[in-house]
Amino acid sequence: MKTSLEVCITEGIHQAVVNTVDRKMPEQVALYELADLFKIFGDSTRISILWALSESEMCVCDLCALLKMKQPAISHQLKNLKQSRIVKARREGKIIYYSLDDDHIRRLLDLGMQHVNELQMSMTH
Amino acid sequence: MKTSLEVCITEGIHQAVVNTVDRKMPEQVALYELADLFKIFGDSTRISILWALSESEMCVCDLCALLKMKQPAISHQLKNLKQSRIVKARREGKIIYYSLDDDHIRRLLDLGMQHVNELQMSMTH
DNA sequence: TGTACATATGACAATATGTTCATACGTACA
DNA sequence: TGTACGTATGAACATATTGTCATATGTACA
Numbered sequence: 594m595k596t597s598l599e600v601c602i603t604e605g606i607h608q609a610v611v612n613t614v615d616r617k618m619p620e621q622v623a624l625y626e627l628a629d630l631f632k633i634f635g636d637s638t639r640i641s642i643l644w645a646l647s648e649s650e651m652c653v654c655d656l657c658a659l660l661k662m663k664q665p666a667i668s669h670q671l672k673n674l675k676q677s678r679i680v681k682a683r684r685e686g687k688i689i690y691y692s693l694d695d696d697h698i699r700r701l702l703d704l705g706m707q708h709v710n711e712l713q714m715s716m717t718h
Numbered sequence: 719m720k721t722s723l724e725v726c727i728t729e730g731i732h733q734a735v736v737n738t739v740d741r742k743m744p745e746q747v748a749l750y751e752l753a754d755l756f757k758i759f760g761d762s763t764r765i766s767i768l769w770a771l772s773e774s775e776m777c778v779c780d781l782c783a784l785l786k787m788k789q790p791a792i793s794h795q796l797k798n799l800k801q802s803r804i805v806k807a808r809r810e811g812k813i814i815y816y817s818l819d820d821d822h823i824r825r826l827l828d829l830g831m832q833h834v835n836e837l838q839m840s841m842t843h
Numbered sequence: 844t845g846t847a848c849a850t851a852t853g854a855c856a857a858t859a860t861g862t863t864c865a866t867a868c869g870t871a872c873a
Numbered sequence: 874t875g876t877a878c879g880t881a882t883g884a885a886c887a888t889a890t891t892g893t894c895a896t897a898t899g900t901a902c903a
Contacts, residue, residue, distance in 0.1 A: 617773050687847095
């Protein structure tokens with residue numbers, strides 16, 4: 594009973610290519626972490642939060658008002674962002690101010706948006 | 719009966735900040751598309767496929783062998799990637815070769831991996 | 844110490860996502 | 874035309890994710 598995987602391997606078209614690429618692949622752990630990083634960006638609430646924080650540090654309340662969402666929803670996402678070290682928090686009395694933890698984040702946002710815009714452009718032609 | 723959102727707004731700490739940031743926010747649609755772009759990157763199977771294709775064009779079978787996954791799993795993800803215009807396909811007889819559709823993709827992968835690596839570094843200190 | 848406000852957290856429901864199996868489609872070639 | 878191979882697709886299941894409600898925590902201040 595052959596699985597499709599076995600079929601693929603036995604009849605594999607480009608074993609040489611596969612080997613070469615395999616040697617160049619990063620460690621699985623690194624790929625998982627990379628996927629996790631992008632996963633964090635892959636939600637419109639979190640992206641909106643990040644974009645907002647790239648303009649100014651803000652407290653939870655501010656973000657609720659800006660995004661017109663309930664406070665626990667924002668807090669949950671901020672927790673995710675904080676655990677991924679994408680966002681950092683600073684307490685001032687009762688209020689907690691959030692901001693981007695790193696300038697890479699801004700660059701990733703910009704590069705992504707650039708791609709989205711160019712896709713948009715090419716759609717209209 | 720006040721919702722937490724209303725509480726936030728009425729007591730809002732930084733209405734001025736919220737207004738300023740609000741003016742600078744991209745359109746909601748753009749933010750959704752940006753999130754969708756990152757969502758596509760946010761899965762380890764797809765990231766692995768993309769990284770592999772950034773080294774060389776490959777057919778479905780090659781990817782199955784490289785990632786040790788079943789063929790339909792790879793095909794489904796390739797379909798997602800193709801629909802997002804991140805990957806393109808080229809047919810040659812029975813075989814279909816996939817490759818990256820755009821050089822932005824490579825830059826996004828690199829920038830992301832750079833961030834992951836630097837996080838890794840700072841963890842060990 | 845008690846009250847009010849800003850934020851965090853846990854449980855839950857609804858939805859989305861990824862992989863698998865079975866099977867269909869398309870091409871080459873006997 | 875029939876068979877074989879490479880790939881695509883649809884349904885189904887398992888798991889993950891998001892927002893909501895209710896409630897807890899922490900801080901300021903009377």
